[in-house]
Amino acid sequence: MVMKVVESDIAKLPDNYRSFYHDVIKFIPRERVFVDPIRTLAYGADASFYSMLPKIVIKIKNAEEMSNILKKANQVKIPVTFRAAGTSLSGQSITDSVLLVATEGWHNYSISPGGESIALEPGIIGSEANSYLKSYSRKIGPDPATINNAMIGGIAANNASGMCCGTADNSYKTVESMKLIFADGSVLDTASAASREEFKKNNPSIIEEIEKIRDEINADAELTKLIKRKYKIKNTTGYGLNSFVDYSDPFDIINHLMIGSEGTLGFITEITYKTVIEHEHKASALMIFPDMNTTCLAVMELDRDLVAAAELMDRASLRSVEDEPGMPDYLKTLSPDAASLLVEVRAGDKAALNQLIEDVKARLADLPTVLPITFTDVKAEYEVLWHIRKGIFPAVGGMRRPGTSVIIEDVAFPKERMAEAVLELRNIMNKYNYDDGIIYGHALDGNVHFVVTQTFKNQEEIERYQSLIKDVCDMVVNEYGGSLKAEHGTGRNMAPFVEMEWGKTAYSYMRKLKKVFDAEHTLNPDVIITDNQLLYIQNLKPMAQAHEIIDKCIECGFCEINCPSKNLTATPRQRIVVQREIARLRQTGEDQERLRRLEEDYAYFGDETCATDGLCSTTCPVGINTGEHTKHYRAQLMGDNGKSIGRFITKNFAGVTTMARMGLSSAKIAHSVLGTSLMGGIAGGLHSISGHKVPLWNPWMAGPGQTPDPSRSKKGVDGRKVVYFPSCVSRTMGGSAPGDRDKRQLSQVMIQLMEKAGYEVIFPREMDKLCCGMPFESKGLFESADKMSSELEKELIVVSNNGEYPIVCDTSPCIYRMRKVMDKKLKMYEPVEFIHDYLFDLLEFKQQPETIAVHVTCSSTKLGLKEKFKKLAEACATKVVMPERVRCCGFAGDKGFEVPELNESALAELKDSLPADCTSGYSNSRTCEMGLAHRSGLSYQSMVFLVDRCTVAK
Numbered sequence: 001m002v003m004k005v006v007e008s009d010i011a012k013l014p015d016n017y018r019s020f021y022h023d024v025i026k027f028i029p030r031e032r033v034f035v036d037p038i039r040t041l042a043y044g045a046d047a048s049f050y051s052m053l054p055k056i057v058i059k060i061k062n063a064e065e066m067s068n069i070l071k072k073a074n075q076v077k078i079p080v081t082f083r084a085a086g087t088s089l090s091g092q093s094i095t096d097s098v099l100l101v102a103t104e105g106w107h108n109y110s111i112s113p114g115g116e117s118i119a120l121e122p123g124i125i126g127s128e129a130n131s132y133l134k135s136y137s138r139k140i141g142p143d144p145a146t147i148n149n150a151m152i153g154g155i156a157a158n159n160a161s162g163m164c165c166g167t168a169d170n171s172y173k174t175v176e177s178m179k180l181i182f183a184d185g186s187v188l189d190t191a192s193a194a195s196r197e198e199f200k201k202n203n204p205s206i207i208e209e210i211e212k213i214r215d216e217i218n219a220d221a222e223l224t225k226l227i228k229r230k231y232k233i234k235n236t237t238g239y240g241l242n243s244f245v246d247y248s249d250p251f252d253i254i255n256h257l258m259i260g261s262e263g264t265l266g267f268i269t270e271i272t273y274k275t276v277i278e279h280e281h282k283a284s285a286l287m288i289f290p291d292m293n294t295t296c297l298a299v300m301e302l303d304r305d306l307v308a309a310a311e312l313m314d315r316a317s318l319r320s321v322e323d324e325p326g327m328p329d330y331l332k333t334l335s336p337d338a339a340s341l342l343v344e345v346r347a348g349d350k351a352a353l354n355q356l357i358e359d360v361k362a363r364l365a366d367l368p369t370v371l372p373i374t375f376t377d378v379k380a381e382y383e384v385l386w387h388i389r390k391g392i393f394p395a396v397g398g399m400r401r402p403g404t405s406v407i408i409e410d411v412a413f414p415k416e417r418m419a420e421a422v423l424e425l426r427n428i429m430n431k432y433n434y435d436d437g438i439i440y441g442h443a444l445d446g447n448v449h450f451v452v453t454q455t456f457k458n459q460e461e462i463e464r465y466q467s468l469i470k471d472v473c474d475m476v477v478n479e480y481g482g483s484l485k486a487e488h489g490t491g492r493n494m495a496p497f498v499e500m501e502w503g504k505t506a507y508s509y510m511r512k513l514k515k516v517f518d519a520e521h522t523l524n525p526d527v528i529i530t531d532n533q534l535l536y537i538q539n540l541k542p543m544a545q546a547h548e549i550i551d552k553c554i555e556c557g558f559c560e561i562n563c564p565s566k567n568l569t570a571t572p573r574q575r576i577v578v579q580r581e582i583a584r585l586r587q588t589g590e591d592q593e594r595l596r597r598l599e600e601d602y603a604y605f606g607d608e609t610c611a612t613d614g615l616c617s618t619t620c621p622v623g624i625n626t627g628e629h630t631k632h633y634r635a636q637l638m639g640d641n642g643k644s645i646g647r648f649i650t651k652n653f654a655g656v657t658t659m660a661r662m663g664l665s666s667a668k669i670a671h672s673v674l675g676t677s678l679m680g681g682i683a684g685g686l687h688s689i690s691g692h693k694v695p696l697w698n699p700w701m702a703g704p705g706q707t708p709d710p711s712r713s714k715k716g717v718d719g720r721k722v723v724y725f726p727s728c729v730s731r732t733m734g735g736s737a738p739g740d741r742d743k744r745q746l747s748q749v750m751i752q753l754m755e756k757a758g759y760e761v762i763f764p765r766e767m768d769k770l771c772c773g774m775p776f777e778s779k780g781l782f783e784s785a786d787k788m789s790s791e792l793e794k795e796l797i798v799v800s801n802n803g804e805y806p807i808v809c810d811t812s813p814c815i816y817r818m819r820k821v822m823d824k825k826l827k828m829y830e831p832v833e834f835i836h837d838y839l840f841d842l843l844e845f846k847q848q849p850e851t852i853a854v855h856v857t858c859s860s861t862k863l864g865l866k867e868k869f870k871k872l873a874e875a876c877a878t879k880v881v882m883p884e885r886v887r888c889c890g891f892a893g894d895k896g897f898e899v900p901e902l903n904e905s906a907l908a909e910l911k912d913s914l915p916a917d918c919t920s921g922y923s924n925s926r927t928c929e930m931g932l933a934h935r936s937g938l939s940y941q942s943m944v945f946l947v948d949r950c951t952v953a954k
Helices: 007-011 016-026 037-041 063-076 125-138 150-155 192-201 204-219 221-230 244-246 250-257 292-300 317-323 329-333 351-362 379-390 390-399 415-431 459-479 491-517 570-589 594-608 626-651 651-676 676-689 728-733 748-755 774-778 780-801 812-821 831-842 858-862 866-876 902-905 925-936 942-951
Strands: 056-059 078-085 098-101 109-111 117-120 175-181 187-189 267-274 281-289 310-312 339-346 406-414 438-442 447-454 721-725 759-760 805-810 842-843 848-854 875-882 918-922 939-942 951-953
Touching: 007 016, 016 056, 037 056, 037 098, 037 570, 037 594, 056 063, 063 098, 063 175, 063 267, 098 831, 109 125, 109 204, 117 125, 125 150, 125 918, 150 267, 175 250, 187 192, 192 204, 192 812, 204 221, 204 244, 204 250, 204 491, 221 244, 221 491, 244 250, 244 842, 281 292, 281 351, 281 379, 292 310, 292 339, 292 415, 310 379, 317 329, 317 438, 339 351, 339 379, 390 438, 390 447, 406 459, 415 438, 415 447, 415 459, 447 459, 459 491, 459 812, 570 594, 570 626, 594 626, 594 831, 626 651, 626 774, 651 728, 721 748, 721 780, 728 748, 728 925, 748 759, 748 831, 748 939, 748 942, 748 951, 774 780, 774 812, 780 812, 805 812, 831 842, 831 866, 831 942, 848 866, 848 942, 858 866, 866 875, 866 942, 902 925, 918 925, 918 942, 939 942, 942 951
Parallel strands: 056 098, 078 098, 721 759, 721 805, 848 875, 848 918, 918 939
Antiparallel strands: 109 117, 117 267, 175 187, 175 267, 281 339, 310 339, 310 438, 406 447, 438 447, 842 951
């Protein structure tokens, strides 16, 4: 099933957009062009506090499609806005016109032989680029706090910087070349002499205008002086006029003008960065000073030749995280005036690192501190310190009142005036009753972030925010000669103030640049250049309260990287955006027809294709598990009838699993008789005819499982005992598929491995009646889930001798739930963790000369077991592949049978990620393994099979 285009949605488009739509679907598949209410709403949201509803959303997958789209939009004068990860904080990636989403398909990269440069397409996440460079001990220069989520297209287009790159290693300073598409569809590769010559021939006016602006700016001594001064500190306000001062060749100028242009001058299809060294040795110190003035004086004593980072945090910032787990106790004892500096030094060797530490201490020796300055080079210890800094913004988001937005503004001051500027900034915030606002930032660059929470529910609140921004802009520009935007890009919220910061002359050149590259203003209009002086207080995002689980969401989009349905239907952020709009429409009573459509379409878009895997919570800054909300949503849909079905199944659980085994046996027999092709056709037809109620068979469907015979247990060595609970999944479908490498039952191998290590295996009584409750919980049947887990818990307490013996369950999602809901005295493990912690030293590993693939399930990822998977696998095989872009498999229990397109979409990159010599794959959830095998064509089985095959008893 896929979401269908509704003709009435197309009919509602304005005439010119309707004509544009019909032209576009001639060269872009109709399923990638959205006009319906739910997808235009969902894709239209970004991390800013603005909200606009695009008329059309188009997923663009390659440069040819982008060129054709831009050419057509330019011809008919329809505005377009580019969008990648949507982590922008200033409204750069929203529109009420056409939104062009460039995420899927833009993942190609290449690295120069020595790693000194890397070419990246815009859909690659920043941290992925660094992982590609890891073996070269290098990285890209920009290091924004969003590097694990932001994509290269946005990092370059916003000139995002970060904590360590400063102004020396940002995108502007490290860009080597670009491949570009302009508003009329023309292309340019600035690294290619032939492309430059062709562009010059076909676009002579652009080159002539660039050269003319260059000459005029350099002839104006006062303007040149202003430009040089303003780029001594971080500055992303307006266009990069420093391009005309720093470079002479028009193509070099274009190359650097595109950095920070926020999609208003053209689209970057590829950027080549000069890389920087990733130092092996690091040390950090959290320095506490008695007041902000002293802290800023300390900053003035430091520079980038000495330290890699110096992060300023005021007392309110520290207070926001002091109650978080793992925070140092002394944070709670600090005075109201205290402030801090988190300093990091980096070097190529230990001796050089120690020298830097001593040099820092010497420079700060004359300044009073609350605590002695102490550096640590222990990774676990300095990561705690950096967790303080990185936890500030999420902490504010988590503590804010429901219905409010989190607003993070971004300014910069000359470093020598930072102390007085920060104090004045605090006074302005207090003046407008933003007393709980916090101030922190990248102090070495004079870059200060201030964070406030704000509701826009009435005109009074809007005017309060308006007054704050006006006063801050006046202070930054007129008193300190600073930057209104240091690293977050101009966006919609500072576009009205660009001329205020730069003055009429400089701003006139920015307007000329917009006209040179985009005469029709079809590229992201109103961003950077606008005539609307009230733009920053218009189209403010409503934050309706929808459900306590999701009301904390700040819509940053950090969750999206992990979501298996992100390329099929919705991401966690998009689900929340839609639920908030549904809640708003219910509360206001407006547009009931739109409400009906959103509710109707959400069934598939938000519910049916949600894997409820909870991986979204692992990267959510406020820890939201959108899957939990989906379960509550399903519980509401279930009603009393659903609960009755759940009660019936719990009472007759052994019989239900027996029938499931019989069904798998029948399927296995039918497959052997009919063959794969005919069996697949019949099964697909039944699945389709039944409205997807009949599960979709696939050739990697497991055979029926078996319940182990407890009477066959062997005595352990030295009193070793372990409780083994075979999950209902393995008891039902723990057998092999036709293509599986090992034909044994999962439970059989589990028992054999533990006995090999000298353990006596103990089993719960009446196993066929027991279940952890996970299948019920995923359906929203909480009562049934809790009943099943309670009964299992009682039995495990008995057979483990009140928690004395470890308990192993062979399926990772089951263990995740068991740990969550059961008595903490029970020591419960999934197979990989148990083998790693209990069996590793009792077995002799014989590494096999082969390449294997390993998939860490969602549950194991949340349990933090990735490194243990890796260690076990590397003990068994000479080469282990763990594809970085493959996260949740999307099989999600029975979703792989009911909504197979979710599994297909989630694993779209799996097959291409595996080397040709890969022999087999391993994981720790039977249903996940079936999906992985089906999408890769390789046998995937439990890690238990691998370890058993590669070990002997010591």
